[in-house]
Amino acid sequence: MKILIIGGGAFGTAVGSQLAYNSLNEIYLFQRSSSRYEELMKEHTNHTYFPNKKLNPALKSVIDYKYINQFTVIMIALPTKFIAGELEKIKPYLKKDVLIVNLSKGILNNNKTIVELIREVLSVDNVVSLKGASFASEMIDSAPTLLTLGYDYKEQYNVITSIIKNTNIYIDYTTDIRGVELLSALKNIYAIFLGYVDGQYNSANTRFMVLTKCFAEIKIILKGLGGREESLLLSAGFGDLGLTALNDLSRNRTLGLLIGKGFFNSDFTNHSVVLEGIKTLNMIDEAMPDLLKKRLPIFMRMANFFISPSENKMDIVFDELMENNYKTVLTYGTFDLFHYGHVEILRRAKSLGDRLVVGLSTDEFNLLKGKKCEFSFEKRKRMLESIEYVDLVIPESEWEQKVDDVTKNNVDIFVMGDDWRGKFDFLSEYCQVHYFERTEGISTTKLKSILKD
Template sequence: MKKIAIIGGGSWGSALAMVLADNGNDVTMYMRNSENASEINEYHANSRYLKDITLNSEIIATTNIADISECEIVVFAVPTQNIRTILTENSGVFNNQALFVNVAKGIEIGTNKRISEIFGEFFDVNRFVALSGPTHAEEVAIKMPTAIVAASLSNSAMSTVQDVFMNRDFRVYTNEDIIGVELGGATKNILALGLGIADGLGFGDNTKAAIMTRGMHEIARLGIALGGRPETFYGLTGMGDLIVTSTSMHSRNRRAGILIGQGHSIEETEKKVNMVVEGIKTCKAVKSLIEENDVEMPITEEIYNILFNDYSISDSVERLMERNKKREVLY
């Protein structure tokens, strides 16, 4: 048994708290919302995020971050853009031997840093593990078979995370390619937005298959340029995550794309989804990475133009379809 903290009271943090508590660990969830914390402690539920789900009764919730100061593992389940603030304000709170696990998927706007790079400014990066893959909290919470990847520069760290999280319903693989794992998880959210837009426009399976497969080429192209390994992008944290995020109504990025395709603004969309849509913010950071690294990513760029340059969706579709003739694969 290990003492484990979850920072964040949303759906994914709650589902992972269940996995860890079911595995016999001592789990404390830290969140700012006192009503959520009270509901977890009194009724073993987090109805705002996981409707009709009963949480493990051993899970404790707190609004006092000092309560997690002795935890051996700290899981960050908060939006990417909030991570630096939490670390800046609270880095002295954590156990000085703690292992940090991040489950958010994004790139920091302004710095274009992956989350492991942000953590590396505060702690030894060998104490950091990214846990990522094709996972919906709603399915993990009801113990549907799921596979995920733990990635780290430290074999010991990712093996520890594999041991702590893995059970008969939650299979954990390891992968030392942390660059590829983090980039795959972040960039697929942008394509999920694009696939949602296609749904919102009423396009069919042909269109979505084209976006998904050509988009995967774009993800791999950027990832390899930044030091990721090609095979990572065709595994669970690349193609696997893209499939699940692009095809399910559990996906907030897909739901957001559908609303945008139907003509809603970003502000209206985020209000209706009522959760952070990581792909919208990540798109800004990836656009900057495209320019810095001179990587060709036409689908991603058109999604950016629709979101932030007020481009007509129909014009973006036309530009993509009328690009110069290409070979599918360059050997």
């Protein structure tokens, strides 16, 4: 199989050198300069990144975009800021049905993932994500390495497993591509904080107390931004966080150590150190609702330190850090002809707390409202109870029961779609009230209209 790796940096070179050990692979690195091309082809080295290493002699190189249409698989291993421009350059030369593999880590503006960017720019769907706990400096020495494959179809999985045979690369896998992409960026934020904790306290007890809290916060952010909780247990989640946060080869951890020992402050723009975690903080801080941020004391401590110019120290108040922020969320609905918009509001509601209670309109109450459901209350209740975000379903029998439901279920946050904006503000005396924007392009009314047609 002919495979092209676009990105001749440390990670692209290390991956290419290892994949070349599979005799069924023809691995090429795309080089932009003739000198780098000549070095790899004649000397089998990459002195810029591995000055004392010989690369696998089976690893080859190309320098002209016109050869791109010869490759069945193209791997992207570029710094995030260069990806969009490079995608435009390769687009005219892509082979039909080529598999694009994203090796790059990071997140883009508006929390768009690199895989989503690739699909958008190249107008292709055959894209997977492959990343996890890996240092290029160890991979080049054939250290066994576990990466996470985020994929859509079994054919994609089969291609990747065939490529990595007889190499030092192993995979775990998930269909949660967005989760894999998000985790590759989130771990950088918390690696900085854990480096700070080690620099400041030098205590194993404190390190793993904070690591546990970091893991919990990543879970909240991951689910809030559309990833799946179980992806945390893969190499792209737990593995990459541990590698980046607890190993001194990590630049993000090193930055945290410098802060903890007092050698670095929030005036980072005067330094040459530019790290992924700081950029990610800004983008996620802008995207997350304020209600969600209240559950993330470590994230907010980091954001205040790096984003707010008034903060010069990253002091930890452990009572605040470990405060029990258990929240119960309540929402209501009819949930007839269950669709993606329903899933989204339930997902977003659950992301605001630990327990989600759903008030489901009874058949009798729907008749009073002038509604007729396609499914009975019991069937709608069973559908809701099968959704992972829902913890409890209660009957909604009348408009006036809202205050009783809030008090009986110890509700902290009440949420509804923004078509109800202002209608339930009276509940703010008892809990926080929040209105979500509706999911565009879908509604039960629209579905019923389509079914009638």
